[in-house]
Amino acid sequence: MGAGKTTVARMLGLPAVDSDDLVEAAAGKPIAEIFRDEGEVAFRLQEEQAIVLALGGGAVTSPRVREELGDALTIWLDVDVDTCWERVRGSGRPLAQDEGEFRRLFEERRKLYAEVADVVAHDVHDVVLAVAGIHVERGALPRLRELVPGDGQVALLSDPHVAGIHGMDAQLALGPRLAETHELPPGEEAKTLAAVDRLWQELRLDRSGTIVALGGGCTTDAAGFAAATYLRGIAWTPIPTSLVAQVDAAIGGKTAIDLPQGKNLVGAFHWPARTVVDPALLETLPEPQRLEGMAEVVKAGLLAGEPFWELPDDELVRRSIAYKAAICLRDPLERGERTLLNLGHTFAHALEAAAGYEGLTHGRAVALGLLAALRLSGRDTVVVEEVLRPEPVRVDRDRAWAAMKRDKKARGGEPRFVLLGDDGPVSGVAVPEEDARRELDRLIK
Ligand SMILES: NC(=O)c1ccc[n+]([C@@H]2O[C@H](COP(=O)([O-])OP(=O)(O)OC[C@H]3O[C@@H](n4cnc5c(N)ncnc54)[C@H](O)[C@@H]3O)[C@@H](O)[C@H]2O)c1
């Protein structure tokens, strides 16, 4: 600070780019406000991600530029030549005057792009995934050894059920990097202090090691929390195997365990070194578990305004992940925009609490919550009815209403909602009490 960097640039006659300006432009507010509202950690995260350098198409023909790209995450946005030509023809750009010449140049440069690129992206969603460190590929599991960053030792964690189905493939794929395997208890039992304590004591990895979590959201939440805390934090790579984990739990860096007082009450933000998503793993997932994940897919699609649920599996997974990941990159610590991901969840949490977290799964509760959120938004509910087939639940109405008024996002006992507006989703919306209560009642039989 105050050393004279800008003066140096002026003396050299070179353009100066100030990373503070970039962060301010991206956040839409001054640094002082980012510090005040979000804290220094959030500012540093934004600073790390501050720069997208849009390199001209010919820049990499210079060996010096190629060398400088060394440590930067270099993404080749590989779009087909016809599309590019359509976009630039008649634009007056010097190298886009003649179609034949343009195509020749395109072909010639592709080799260089392939050489410098760390990641090949075909659209903006691929770019988001690359920046978030998420690798989505059918058949990725067998290539695990190279996909887990670094070359250090790996501890493989999974629940007994998933270990029995995919554990051997993962072990074979990790090969000599595999130093330890650990079993976490099935389901929410993994997300207890007792399970994490046992794991902390069993782990032998040093700080250069990586925890690899193969399993559903319970496994990735507990393993991620262990990675965030063991030796004050080591690298981890989730390999989500359920639809819930692929599109939701393993995305965004939230890790947690439960307390008797409530779910996810102890945890940490700990972004994975990489997330490896192989949609082929979903083929062994039972239908009810798939429906659990579809609730979050429909939620993401409604928020994005695109029918993700109609896409074939690989694309459904890729688009749902990219939607959530982009929001989490913009708001890593959930200070603002990320709360949109709670669409339908205020109702869902109230129903789950009223059911005493028994006999009503989160996905079923979210399906019902989405119905209520759509109705309060004045929207049609047919998509939710057809894709998620929600059934009203038998719980105590007063208990559900009391839980809703206690919700984390309630202000002064007034529940707030995420609703869909004409220009996209909005959070923190106050709704007249009688309307909220009426919609909650409609979900209960
Ligand atoms: N961290 C976050 O941001 C976040 C977001 C959403 C949910 N979550 C958490 O995720 C958890 C729920 O995740 P879940 O539904 O995946 O639960 P889970 O981990 O218990 O998995 C559900 C069941 O599916 C089985 N399974 C998983 N993959 C399989 C496969 N490929 N083939 C066959 N069976 C398979 C598991 O063994 C388990 O029996 C909750 O604890 C929730 O709080 C966290």
Ligand SMILES: [Zn+2]
């Ligand atoms: Zn949810």
